Amino acid sequence: MKLLTCPVNGPRNIIEFQYLGPVRAANPELPDQLTEALFYVENPLGMLTEWWRHTPSNTIFIAERHTVTDQIVATYLPNRKPA
Amino acid sequence: MPLTLLKYGLRGRHASFRDIPATPDLKPSYDVVIVGGGGHGLAAAFYLSTVHGITNIAVLEKGYLAGGNTARNTTTIRSNYLTTESIRFYKEGVSLFETMSEDLGFNVMFSQRGQLTLAHSEATMRSFHLRAEMGKHMGVRTEVVDVKTVRAMCPHLNLDEGGMHEVMGGLWHADGGTARHDAVAWGYAKRAAERGVEIHQRTTVTGFRKDGDRVTHVVTDRGEIAAGQVLQAVGGLNGQVAEMAGFKLPIRCFPLQAMVTQPLKPFLDILLSSANMHTYLVQSSRGEIVIGGGSDPYQLASTRSTLDQKEHLAEGVLHLFPFLHKVKLLRQWAGITDMTPDYSPIMGASPMRNYWLDCGWGTWGFKATPVAGKRMAETIATGRVPDILLPFDMRRFDNFALLNEMGATAASH
Ligand SMILES: Cc1cc2nc3c(=O)[nH]c(=O)nc-3n(C[C@H](O)[C@H](O)[C@H](O)COP(=O)(O)OP(=O)(O)OC[C@H]3O[C@@H](n4cnc5c(N)ncnc54)[C@H](O)[C@@H]3O)c2cc1C
Numbered sequence: 001m002k003l004l005t006c007p008v009n010g011p012r013n014i015i016e017f018q019y020l021g022p023v024r025a026a027n028p029e030l031p032d033q034l035t036e037a038l039f040y041v042e043n044p045l046g047m048l049t050e051w052w053r054h055t056p057s058n059t060i061f062i063a064e065r066h067t068v069t070d071q072i073v074a075t076y077l078p079n080r081k082p083a
Numbered sequence: 084m085p086l087t088l089l090k091y092g093l094r095g096r097h098a099s100f101r102d103i104p105a106t107p108d109l110k111p112s113y114d115v116v117i118v119g120g121g122g123h124g125l126a127a128a129f130y131l132s133t134v135h136g137i138t139n140i141a142v143l144e145k146g147y148l149a150g151g152n153t154a155r156n157t158t159t160i161r162s163n164y165l166t167t168e169s170i171r172f173y174k175e176g177v178s179l180f181e182t183m184s185e186d187l188g189f190n191v192m193f194s195q196r197g198q199l200t201l202a203h204s205e206a207t208m209r210s211f212h213l214r215a216e217m218g219k220h221m222g223v224r225t226e227v228v229d230v231k232t233v234r235a236m237c238p239h240l241n242l243d244e245g246g247m248h249e250v251m252g253g254l255w256h257a258d259g260g261t262a263r264h265d266a267v268a269w270g271y272a273k274r275a276a277e278r279g280v281e282i283h284q285r286t287t288v289t290g291f292r293k294d295g296d297r298v299t300h301v302v303t304d305r306g307e308i309a310a311g312q313v314l315q316a317v318g319g320l321n322g323q324v325a326e327m328a329g330f331k332l333p334i335r336c337f338p339l340q341a342m343v344t345q346p347l348k349p350f351l352d353i354l355l356s357s358a359n360m361h362t363y364l365v366q367s368s369r370g371e372i373v374i375g376g377g378s379d380p381y382q383l384a385s386t387r388s389t390l391d392q393k394e395h396l397a398e399g400v401l402h403l404f405p406f407l408h409k410v411k412l413l414r415q416w417a418g419i420t421d422m423t424p425d426y427s428p429i430m431g432a433s434p435m436r437n438y439w440l441d442c443g444w445g446t447w448g449f450k451a452t453p454v455a456g457k458r459m460a461e462t463i464a465t466g467r468v469p470d471i472l473l474p475f476d477m478r479r480f481d482n483f484a485l486l487n488e489m490g491a492t493a494a495s496h
Contacts, residue, residue, distance in 0.1 A: 002389070015391055019381035039333040039424045039480040043322045045384050067336070067384050 005075045006054040007061050020051035023062060047073070102273040103148060106284050112309035113141045113281075115463060116301045118288045118324060119317035120144025122153040122264070122449065123441050125271040125282075126456020127314055127463070132278035134457075135464035140280045142272075143303060145287035149268030151318040153449065155418035157341050157375040157496060159354060159363065160450040161198050161259040163218050163225045165491040168474035169427060170221040172454060175471065177223075177258050179453035189270030191262045192368065198259030198354040199228075199236055200495055201403075203248045207358050210490055211254040224257040239350055241405055248360060248402055259354055261365055267452055288317075291328050296436045298328065312463050313438045316455075319384065319419030321442035330434045332442065333480050334421045338379040339446045340392045342415035344407070346370030355403070356495045362399025363495055371413065374400055375496060378420065378446060386417045420445045427486040430455060430475040431468040439463055440477060447488075447496050 002014040026037035042048060048067050052075075053060050062081070064074045076082055091097075115131060117124040120142045131137045144150075160180055162173035179186075180193045202208045211227050218225030230242060233253050242250045272282055283305070292300035292307070300307050317324045322334040347370050356363030361377035376396045379389070393415055401408055422445045423429060429443035441459045444451065462468050468476070474486055 002391070022382070035481050035483075040331050041333070041335050041424075043335045043382065045323060048382065050382075067382055070383055070385055070387070 002070075004052065004063065004072060006057070006059055007075055007077045007080075008059045009054055009057055012054065016055055018053040018055050020053055020060070023049045023051060102269055103282060104276050106286070107281055109141065109283065109286070109303070109306055109308055110281075112311075114139040114311040115314065116140075116308060116310040116312070117142045117314045117316065118301065119151070119315065120148050120272075120282060120284065121151045121316060121318050122149055122268045122271070122452035123316040123444070123455050123459075124314065125149065125268050125275060126452050127316065127441065127459045128275040128280045128282075128456075129271040130457045130460030131464060132275050132280050135460055137464060138279040140275075141308065142275075142280060142282045143286045143288055143301070144282070144284050147284055148272060148282065149265065152418040152420065152444070153264055153268050153318075153452070155341065155416055156264055156449040157363070157365070157373050158261040158264050158449055159198065159259070159365070159375075159496045160193075160261060161256055161354075161495070162223045162450075163198070163200075163214055163254065163256040163259070163491065164488055165214055165217055166486050166488065167217065167221055168486055169488055169491075170217060170223060172471055172475075173450060174221065174223050174258075176451050176454035177260075179457065180260065180262055180450075183262070183267070183270070183453060187270035187274055189266060189273060191266040191270055193260060193262040194368070195258065195260035196353050198256045198356070198495070199233065200254040200256070201233065201355070201357045201359075202251045202253060203357065203359040204251065208251055210358075211252070214254060214491060218256070226255050228253050228255045236353060237351070237355060239404060239406070240355075241403055243402070248357075261354065261367075264449060267449075271452075271456065288324065288327070293329065293435070296434070298435050298438050311437065313435075314441060314459060314463060315433075315438065316441040316459075318444065319421050321421040325433075325440075325442075328433070328435060328438055332429065332440075332477065333424055334429075334443055335382055336384040336419050337381075337422050338383050338386065338417040339375070339420045340379065340388055340396070340415070340417040341373065341375040342393060342396060343367070343371040343373050343413050344410045345413050347372065347410065357399060357403060358493065358495070360399040360402060361493065362396060362403070364400055364403070372400070372407070372410070377493060378422070379417075384419050386419060388415050388417050422446070424480065425485040426488040426492045428455070428475055429477045430459065430472045431462060432476060445492075447492050
């Protein structure tokens with residue numbers, strides 16, 4: 001069982017969560033960034049900042065995770081990144 | 084024949100031979116450099132050297148020959164896709180498998196036993212009708228079958244009548260089959276090597292040198308080589324290698340997991356999958372049940388397996404065949420797949436003039452090994468992308484001309 005720490009509910013089994021994909025650099029509201037935002041999603045070999053949802057409590061938050069080691073380094077609510 | 088064999092066996096000396104020559108030294112320059120020694124790269128090398136007479140080729144493989152996704156796939160071969168562009172392409176792929184053993188003089192154990200995909204909902208049945216009509220229109224053998232036919236094809240199947248996953252019917256694809264994945268790669272490698280193609284194992288491409296919009300040199304951990312043309316076919320790492328070449332691909336990495344059971348007596352003579360349960364299985368010629376399913380739920384570039392996903396695969400199989408509950412698993416593994424937004428591959432031109440793409444093969448590219456190799460070789464040899472490949476151009480994302488095959492790919496591979 002892999003644990004993911006929900007900023008509200010604490011460590012929970014990762015199957016309780018829904019993956020919502022990377023936090024995007026491109027802005028879909030800007031026409032020249034639209035295709036970038038739709039199709040060219042972040043795909044690094046390394047640290048990725050991404051959206052998750054804790055399904056039972058509907059908590060949406062951000063995780064920082066390494067895409068090769070699968071290590072979760074931090075989780076926090078949007079705009080509340082710990083210093 | 085038995086007597087000849089006996090005599091041969093009793094004779095003391097047998098000349099040894101190797102299918103694939105040892106890795107030679109790198110030459111300073113090649114007409115074509117193929118990055119990635121998986122099935123796709125090797126098939127392209129085969130067609131370039133046999134059909135187009137281009138033999139000054141280096142295939143560069145960072146690990147061992149065809150040890151990437153070619154070695155990890157569950158070998159479903161089929162052409163029952165949804166769009167006309169895809170069906171046309173995959174149909175040619177299936178037809179090349181039909182003659183591959185003879186064409187290569189190498190037994191790839193192609194077994195065209197047909198594929199049955201089960202529907203457990205009305206919505207799935209409706210999508211099957213659409214796929215069946217598209218298939219018929221394009222001349223592939225695809226039809227919707229009722230529960231009675233499903234029962235006749237697969238008498239051991241749990242139809243779960245009245246239950247949660249009641250089987251409502253299926254999509255029967257008589258053209259579907261499987262082949263031995265290693266043999267496909269080795270067969271192409273052997274015949275290409277006979278023509279003079281050099282296969283460089285344990286040779287990692289680390290970058291490219293460019294002059295304007297042309298790649299001039301391929302940089303490897305064994306030195307730098309000049310290249311006339313470059314083909315990129317690196318499976319799970321396609322996004323990363325494209326970045327080395329200086330451009331971005333619409334690709335994300337997700338693991339795909341699979342597993343096999345201990346060998347059993349033959350009981351399943353078709354390929355079987357369930358669209359709703361995200362599980363598919365096939366009995367190999369050794370009797371093992373090969374089990375695959377949907378991708379991992381989040382982006383990752385590591386080939387570890389997870390208990391969650393393995394449990395999910397086992398659950399689907401046990402639902403379809405409850406009597407397998409005491410069967411042991413022998414092996415399990417994962418591969419990194421290069422997923423595109425529309426579940427179709429990217430083939431053809433890149434932003435660099437002499438740099439060609441055969442990537443975005445995700446969870447479904449083994450079946451395309453011969454046709455992609457053949458058509459990419461044609462592209463490189465003539466400098467022109469053939470019509471059959473044009474819909475797969477990477478610029479389709481900028482033009483919103485997507486080829487959505489998600490529904491026809493999910494868990495049927
Ligand atoms: C579990 C699983 C099940 C699958 N099931 C099916 C199926 O049933 N049917 C189907 O059609 N498809 C299936 N697929 C997909 C299929 O395996 C792939 O699409 C296909 O094998 C891709 O072939 P390839 O030659 O392009 O890539 P690969 O076989 O991955 O070859 C690419 C090679 O490039 C090498 N490489 C990478 N980076 C570098 C570098 N920098 N320098 C040099 N070499 C490099 C790698 O080592 C690798 O050997 C499955 C995949 C997985 C993981």
